[in-house]
Amino acid sequence: MIPKFEDYKKRFQLxxxxxxxxxxxxxxxxxxxxxxxxxxxxxxxxxxxNGKGSTIAMMNSMLQAHDIxxxxxxxxxxxxxxxxxxxxxxxITKEQLDHVCQLAKAAGISGTVTDFELLxxxxxxxxxxxxxxxxxLETGMGGRFDSTNVIKPLISVIPSIAIEHEQFLGKTIxxxxxxxxxxxxxxxxxxxxxxxxVAEQVMEIETAQHRSPLMKINTDFFFENGHYKDFAGHSFxxxxxxxxxxxxxxxxALAILAVIYLVEKMNLQVxxxxxxxxxxxxxxxxxxxxxxDTLYFDGAHNPxxxxxxxxxxxxxxxxxxxxxxxxxxEGKDAEKIxxxxxxxxxxxxxxxxxxxxxxxxxxxxxxxxxxxxxxTKEPVKDIMETISEKHVTIVTGSLYLLxxxxxxxxxxxxxxxxxxxxxxx
Numbered sequence: 001m002i003p004k005f006e007d008y009k010k011r012f013q014l015x016x017x018x019x020x021x022x023x024x025x026x027x028x029x030x031x032x033x034x035x036x037x038x039x040x041x042x043x044x045x046x047x048x049x050n051g052k053g054s055t056i057a058m059m060n061s062m063l064q065a066h067d068i069x070x071x072x073x074x075x076x077x078x079x080x081x082x083x084x085x086x087x088x089x090x091x092i093t094k095e096q097l098d099h100v101c102q103l104a105k106a107a108g109i110s111g112t113v114t115d116f117e118l119l120x121x122x123x124x125x126x127x128x129x130x131x132x133x134x135x136x137l138e139t140g141m142g143g144r145f146d147s148t149n150v151i152k153p154l155i156s157v158i159p160s161i162a163i164e165h166e167q168f169l170g171k172t173i174x175x176x177x178x179x180x181x182x183x184x185x186x187x188x189x190x191x192x193x194x195x196x197x198v199a200e201q202v203m204e205i206e207t208a209q210h211r212s213p214l215m216k217i218n219t220d221f222f223f224e225n226g227h228y229k230d231f232a233g234h235s236f237x238x239x240x241x242x243x244x245x246x247x248x249x250x251x252x253a254l255a256i257l258a259v260i261y262l263v264e265k266m267n268l269q270v271x272x273x274x275x276x277x278x279x280x281x282x283x284x285x286x287x288x289x290x291x292x293d294t295l296y297f298d299g300a301h302n303p304x305x306x307x308x309x310x311x312x313x314x315x316x317x318x319x320x321x322x323x324x325x326x327x328x329x330e331g332k333d334a335e336k337i338x339x340x341x342x343x344x345x346x347x348x349x350x351x352x353x354x355x356x357x358x359x360x361x362x363x364x365x366x367x368x369x370x371x372x373x374x375x376t377k378e379p380v381k382d383i384m385e386t387i388s389e390k391h392v393t394i395v396t397g398s399l400y401l402l403x404x405x406x407x408x409x410x411x412x413x414x415x416x417x418x419x420x421x422x423x424x425x
Contacts, residue, residue: 001356002115003080003403009118012101015111016118020168027117027147033107034121037128043135043153044258047143047180050305051159051193051251054243056136057284058255063134064089065278066263066271071132073123073148075116075140078285079403085123087130100125113147116140120147134262142169144182155261156183158203159193159251162304167331177202189213191257193250215257223253234260236272240280244288245312252279286402288312291413294392295383297406299399303333306340309396313344321391325379327351327401328359338368341396346371349386351379353401380408384416 009016017026031038044059046052053074063070072086085092100122104110109121120140127135137153139146142165161177169176177199184190184206192203194217207214215221221230229235241252256275263270286299288309300309313322322345328334341348348370350361361375376382379395387393395405 002077002084002119005081005115005119008081008097008101012098012105013110014101014105014118016113016115017111018114020114022145024145024147024150026113027120027150030107030109030113030117030121031124031150033109034103034125035107035128037124038151041124041127041135041151042133043137043151044155044157044262045137045139045148045151045153045183046157046159047139047146047183048158048160048193049162049164049176049180049302050308051247051254052138053284054248054287055157055159055251055255055258056138058242058252058279058282059258060086060089060136061282062255062259062275062278063262065274065281066259066268068134068263068266068268069132070134070136071127071130072136073120073127073138075138076399077403078399079407081119084119085126087126088132092126096126096129097122100129117147133266139183141165142176142179142182144179146182149183152185153183153188154265155258156185156188156190157192157254157258158183158190158195159254160247160304161195161199162302163333164302164304173198174202181206184210184212186210187212189215189261191215191217191254193217193254217250217253221253221257223249223256228253228256230257230260232260234270236275239276242280242282243284244316245308246315247308247311248287255279285406286399289406291406291409292387294389295387295409296392296394297402297409298394298396299402300337300396301328301332301398303336303340306337306396309394310340310344313392313394317392321345321347323347323349323386323391323393325349325351325376325383325393325395326364327353327361327379327397327405328364329355329357329398329400330359331357332359332398334359334364335367337397338364338370342368342370347391348372349374349376349379349382351375351397351401351405352377353379353398353405355398355400358398358401379405380412383409384412
């Protein structure tokens, strides 16, 4: 369920199908009814398991620094449906979303598509109205049969591949990679991050079949110690990645190469200082997001992102006790994720949160092997009472959990700060 999306569907009497059906027939027919807005736009298509949102955020910031008008489609949302569709870095407004809902209703697509397909149609309609130079498009799930895969991009990007959504994408890296590789189009370059050998081979075969250039990190382009270079002769120094963790260095490298390609495709000059400032000012919620010196939020919701989070924590807080707050939805590999977290912590608080798909705190506690296991239905209150300078608190798990929790926690922290500032001594 996409927060606040139901409000629009009810107001405009837009219904959606519940069953997910493989293939692009439904979305293609729906887009034809609304005039094929996606055919009037230029895209970057981003698929993969982890790193999609961060890579898009960095690309977006660097493109905007070059004064290039952008639009973004993120999946899932950070807070609600409005931040999934962004126009030049700003969430779509109620009025803008109202307008495209009216267009979709008038076109008669109600009841013909799933929720995500409907949102994809609305996003394309809003982008057509906004008319950006570049749309940065994140897949929802997989790639080959994802509703976003109706476009032909200028360039495609795959930051990482790991096991996820096993019931839809398969139980092996090769099967998942086959889905992700579906975004490759004839003659369109593909940029990939560090992939398992099997996944990389899938990309090599797919790009060869489509006669598409394949650019591999640490082979064709490099990023290390704040320095980017590639074999096309570009070299930038003193770069600062805004997100923590070694994996974000890789995502930054992909973003920089994609931006270089796009800027030059528009016959513009790549500016090193704009690359530097654009990269440094990129932001996305829930990516090891610092709330206080000892409180961080991170949306690690699968084993690969859990390992990336643990690696980040080890690098920044190697000798500090860690208290994990964890909430997850059903269908995730909770056992494997918790084993990874338990490598660096024995103190866990499991969260019950209001989502029909959420896994109960009791179930998570039973799966956990941590020495200290607590449960809470009031995570904000609990976090405020337990944060300490003696340990680091990491709130993680489902992105749906983080969406409201981070806002409420931030507000509570601000209120407490204002109370302290207002005190007279």
